[in-house]
Amino acid sequence: MDQLIIKGGVPLYGSVVISGAKNAALPLIAATLLAPGLHTLHNVPDLRDTRTMLKLLEILGAQWERTGTTIRINNDRLTGVEAPYDLVKTMRASVLVLGPLLARSGFAKVSLPGGCAIGARPINYHLKGFEQLGVTTRLEQGYVEGIVEGRMRGGTVYFDIPSVTGTENVLMASVMAKGKTVIKNAAKEPEVGNLIDMLFAMGAEIEGKGTDRLIVQGVDQLQATESTIIPDRIETGTYMIAVAATGGSVTITNCNPSHLPALTEKLLLCGVDIATTEDTVTVSCPDVAGRSICPLQSVDITTLPYPGFPTDLQAQFMALMIQAEGTAIIHETIFENRFMHVAELKRMGADITIEGSRAIVRGIGRGKLCGAPVMATDLRASASLVIAGLAASGTTQISRIYHLERGYETMVEKLQGLGAQVAKVKE
Ligand code: EPU
Numbered sequence: 544m545d546q547l548i549i550k551g552g553v554p555l556y557g558s559v560v561i562s563g564a565k566n567a568a569l570p571l572i573a574a575t576l577l578a579p580g581l582h583t584l585h586n587v588p589d590l591r592d593t594r595t596m597l598k599l600l601e602i603l604g605a606q607w608e609r610t611g612t613t614i615r616i617n618n619d620r621l622t623g624v625e626a627p628y629d630l631v632k633t634m635r636a637s638v639l640v641l642g643p644l645l646a647r648s649g650f651a652k653v654s655l656p657g658g659c660a661i662g663a664r665p666i667n668y669h670l671k672g673f674e675q676l677g678v679t680t681r682l683e684q685g686y687v688e689g690i691v692e693g694r695m696r697g698g699t700v701y702f703d704i705p706s707v708t709g710t711e712n713v714l715m716a717s718v719m720a721k722g723k724t725v726i727k728n729a730a731k732e733p734e735v736g737n738l739i740d741m742l743f744a745m746g747a748e749i750e751g752k753g754t755d756r757l758i759v760q761g762v763d764q765l766q767a768t769e770s771t772i773i774p775d776r777i778e779t780g781t782y783m784i785a786v787a788a789t790g791g792s793v794t795i796t797n798c799n800p801s802h803l804p805a806l807t808e809k810l811l812l813c814g815v816d817i818a819t820t821e822d823t824v825t826v827s828c829p830d831v832a833g834r835s836i837c838p839l840q841s842v843d844i845t846t847l848p849y850p851g852f853p854t855d856l857q858a859q860f861m862a863l864m865i866q867a868e869g870t871a872i873i874h875e876t877i878f879e880n881r882f883m884h885v886a887e888l889k890r891m892g893a894d895i896t897i898e899g900s901r902a903i904v905r906g907i908g909r910g911k912l913c914g915a916p917v918m919a920t921d922l923r924a925s926a927s928l929v930i931a932g933l934a935a936s937g938t939t940q941i942s943r944i945y946h947l948e949r950g951y952e953t954m955v956e957k958l959q960g961l962g963a964q965v966a967k968v969k970e
Contacts, residue, residue, distance in 0.1 A: 547941040547955070549932035550964035551914055554791030554828075554836060557961045561779050561798040562588040562952040563612065563772035567734040569636045570711040571741050571770060572596045575616045576603065576643035577715060578745055580767030582616045587772055591949045595634040599626055603640065618767070621648065628654035628685065634949075638666055639708055641689060642715035645678055649691040655682065660921040662878035672700040672713035676720055697722035697761055705730040705755060705848045711738050718747040720761040729757045732849040733773055733802045741770040774822075776802040777855045778951060781926050783807075783826045784859045785958075787815045788866060788934040790836025790909075792827035793961055800824040805844075805852040809860070812842045813867065841869030841906050846877050858884045858927035865893035866934060867906035874901050884924035887917040891931050891939070914939040922950045929954070933963055942970060 563586035573596065575582040587593060589609070597607055597614070604622030608615055624644055631637040635656035644651035656666065670680045670687065675698040678689045697720045700713050710730040715738075717724035729735070731753055739752045745768045748760040779798040786793045787810055800807065800819040807817055807824075814837050816827045828837045841864060846854040854877035864871040865888055875881050882902055885895050892912050894905040914937035919925035925947040932939030944967070947954055958965045 544942065544970045545944050545967050546970045547929065547944045548966050548968055549914070549929065549939045549941070551932050551935040551937065551939060553789065553933070553962055553964055555786050555789050555793050555933070555961040555963060556791045558794040558796055559782055559957050559961055560796050561774045564734060564737070564775035564777070565590055565592055565950045566707070566777070567737040568593050568772045569596050570639050570708070570734065570738045571772060572600065572616070573639040573643055574715055574738060574741055575605070575618055575767070576600070576621065576640060577647055577718065578765040578767050579619045580617070582618065582767045583769040584614045584616070585769070585771040586612050587614045588612070588775065588952045590952055591945070592634050592636065595630060596636065599630050599637055599640060602627065602630070603644070624648055624650050624652055626653040631656050635664060636708060638669060639712055641669065641673070641687070642712035645673065645689050645691055645716050646695060646719045650689065652686050652688045655685055655687050660883060661881045664878070666709070668702050668704070668706045668709040669712045672702070672709060673716055675700045676713070676716055676724065678716070695720040697724040697759070699725045699727065701727040702729065707732050707735065710735055710757070714738065714742065714749070714757065714759065717759045718742055718749070718761065718765065719763070722761055724759040724761065726757040726759070727755070729755050730848060731755055733776060733799070737773045741768065744768040744770060774798045777853065779803060779824065780806045780853070780856045781859050781930070781951070783810060783824065784856070784863050785930050785933055786826040787813060787828065787839070788863045788930050790828045792825065794823055794825040796823045798822060798824060804850050806856055806860070809842050809844055809852065813839045813863070836909060838909060839863065839867040839906070841867040841871040841904070843872045843874070845874040848877070854878060854881060855923050857881060858923045859930055861885070861895070861902060861904060862888060862927040862930040862934070864904045864906060865895065865931065866909050866912060868908055869906055871904045871906065872901055873904060876900060883920040884927045887924070887928055888931055890915045890917055891935055893931070910936065913937055916940040916942070919943045919946045922946050926951065933958070933965070
């Protein structure tokens with residue numbers, strides 16, 4: 544297994560290019576299942592998760608090829624309707640094929656994902672939504688089966704919690720249903736908007752993009768089309784926090800700063816300088832005594848659905864707050880077990896207490912974290928350990944970095960380009 548070795552304490556300078564968003568690429572790749580023909584997707588990141596989704600499409604009968612960041616997928620002849628356990632257990636987003644398969648083939652079978660490192664993560668809202676559209680679902684030997692008698696029909700779907708993949712799945716199921724579907728309390732994440740744009744280009748009729756009420760008028764068929772994946776806002780935010788943590792000044796390009804309203808506000812409150820254009824963000828730490836490394840103010844955060852503070856940046860923000868002056872309360876409201884990084888950060892000198900869904904982070908100030916051997920437990924927890932390692936004195940050794948490779952394209956090379964002393968080595 545690979546490890547990451549970081550020699551910390553080096554401020555980051557330069558510029559870094561952001562890749563396409565993992566959490567937009569996954570539903571857009573799944574959405575190609577809705578129509579036969581040749582689909583073209585641009586700005587697709589080459590990640591473990593996107594490779595898994597493409598592998599799943601292959602199992603279903605699709606053919607695809609990659610040229611740079613462009614992927615062409617031919618779904619003329621679907622030969623399968625089943626997402627096997629071996630794939631779903633490595634990536635729960637595999638459930639995103641349920642909606643399009645039901646819409647196109649009237650039958651789908653997907654292994655029920657188990658719990659994962661950050662929480663139980665059931666898919667009951669997805670299934671309830673499908674049932675509102677006339678799908679019969681049942682659980683057979685660990686697999687969820689969905690069957691539609693005749694054509695799916697429009698209906699009203701209300702989400703108790705605005706589930707991101709739940710909204711995407713029901714949306715994909717509904718675009719070819721007979722009649723009107725209304726999705727209430729829908730997720731408003733930019734990735735959902737990216738999917739709506741693609742479905743729209745394929746010929747779907749959808750109103751309400753960016754709001755919590757989506758209205759879909761079912762159409763008879765959709766056509767293959769060309770779409771572009773939006774920049775990864777979580778990757779962007781991770782680099783923004785990394786610069787705030789190490790000091791220095793970095794311009795992040797090919798991103799969409801308007802997708803990070805909460806993080807931008809919070810970083811400004813910490814004392815970091817941020818300048819944005821339409822597709823770049825420059826993060827700098829104001830000079831203090833000739834060094835680009837300002838003291839950090841502690842700032843509380845509460846994770847919330849978009850446009851609130853993203854849960855996918857909570858761990859990284861905690862790695863920043865451990866070096867601040869004062870106490871920050873970090874309240875995780877989306878997932879019940881997303882503090883796995885805390886024990887690892889404490890091994891590096893962080894002072895954190897967990898009280899239920901809140902972490903009380905008593906800042907120890909800059910320059911006090913010490914490198915240590917630590918273990919990555921999930922994707923975003925791994926990113927938080929990288930940030931802590933970049934800021935700490937001495938050497939940090941992060942094991943199980945395959946988690947990082949699920950969601951960060953060429954992170955080692957991108958960090959090296961900013962002057963970080965980081966290397967991937969065999970354990
Ligand atoms: N929930 C249910 N039942 C459901 C669906 C969701 O109880 O049927 C609960 C979840 O357990 C959670 C909350 O509702 O407590 C919100 O979960 P959501 O469904 O929105 O999460 P998701 O769609 O499974 C996506 C991202 C996650 C991201 C969350 C929240 C993808 C592929 N994944 O997951 O990304 O954390 O939304 O924004 O889009 C990551 O990239 O590291 C990651 C975990």
